Amino acid sequence: MRISVSSDMDEPVARLLLAELRRRGHEVRPHGALRPGADAQWAACSEAAARDVADGAADQAVVCCWTGTGASIAANKVPGVRAALCTDAVTADGARRWNDANVLALSLRLTSEPLLKEILDAWLAGTPSQDPDDRQNVARVGRLDAARAD
DSSP: OEEEEEESSOOHHHHHHHHHHHHTTOEEEEEETTSTTSOOSHHHHHHHHHHHHHHTSOSEEEEEESSSHHHHHHHHTSTTOOEEEOSSHHHHHHHHHHHOOOEEEEETTTOOHHHHHHHHHHHHHOOOOOOHHHHHHHHHHHHHHHHHHO
């Protein structure tokens, strides 16, 4: 899978994220502080990773900042992106299942190595629900994106 990763800081958890995704066999596209010369501001690098997903250059993205909040807000401004700030594996699983989230937002401050691996396990194993109510909600979010783009 092609996964874009952004971080506004070159922190140990961000480097571990890159290494862990590569170890799992994914093609990683780094942004922000993880790519020399790139704009490392959280809004800019989160947008870049999210645009990769929206444009089809990446299948999913992981965006990181100190709290994860700014990264998730910026990513969610890109039409077609459904970013979810996840601080545990249960939330990551639910975000993939019920919200068909395609961008994972992480807190550099709160995410330890063991927690990162648990969140990635749940996120990467998660699949979107086919329940009609869940699909209707995701479709509604898509319509909100389309209305905003007009």
